[in-house]
Amino acid sequence: MQNNQLIIETTIIYVKKELANAEGGHDWWHIERVWNNAKLISQTESVNSLVVELAALLHDIADAKFHDGDEEIGPRKAALFLKTLSLDQSIIDHVVKIIRNISFKGGNFTTLFHSTELAVVQDADRLDAIGAIGIARAFNYGGFKNRELYNPQITPNLQMSKEEYKKSAAPTINHFYEKLLLLKDRMNTVTGKQLAQKRHLFMEQFLEQFYTEWEGRG
Ligand code: ADP
Ligand code: NI
Structure with a gap:
């Protein structure tokens, strides 16, 4: 628990720094609202709350719209950051899959991923x-x-x-x-x-x- 708290706090610092110059629709405040929505929805779902919170915090870390439509840039950046934390690989993999699928645009991916954690973060983002x-x-x-x-x-x-x-x-x-x-x-x-x-x-x-x-x- 103590450790998870530290992981979340480290992630918040990273996200705030990365989104310092983001446009109004996808700035830190959007992330904070989605994170709060995700925590609220999680109360009635059976989820790994660390996965939900990390995915909510990192879901817009890089928007493909501003990177020549490269849909992999966000998941890649999140994976690199998560590797700097002491996390199980299974947690990292799950968070990255959520980020990859949350705003699925019907693009390059043939296999769609489903999990309750993804469902929660996707709802949290849509609510905003x-x-x-x-x-x-x-x-x-x-x-x-x-x-x-x-x-x-x-x-x-x-x-x-x-x-x-x-x-x-x-x-x-x-x-x-x-x-x-x-x-x-x-x-x-x-x-x-x-x-x-x-x-x-x-x-x-x-x-x-x-x-x-x-x-x-x-
Ligand atoms: P997301 O990152 O959730 O896929 P977008 O980047 O498409 O969302 O949009 C960010 C915000 O801008 C959303 O609140 C969305 O409703 C709004 N938006 C997107 N396209 C338009 C549009 N054509 N007219 C007005 N608002 C829009
Ligand atoms: Ni978003």
């Missing part, structure tokens, strides 16, 4: 994309990309390919229909589903109020 925080992150991203808040003439397109989606300059409100409102049905754990439901309702209320104000109805 919805609810009040999710709304804030979406408009932050839209602002960064100079997107319109909303445009009644541009309707959401659920059929777009990943490439088309990346290139489209769709208003931020569309992102709710194309991704954020779909996440509650993709949750893995019981607690994750409950928390997602609450955040989902909040987003629906937000959208209702948004249109009311947009259309001058109140």
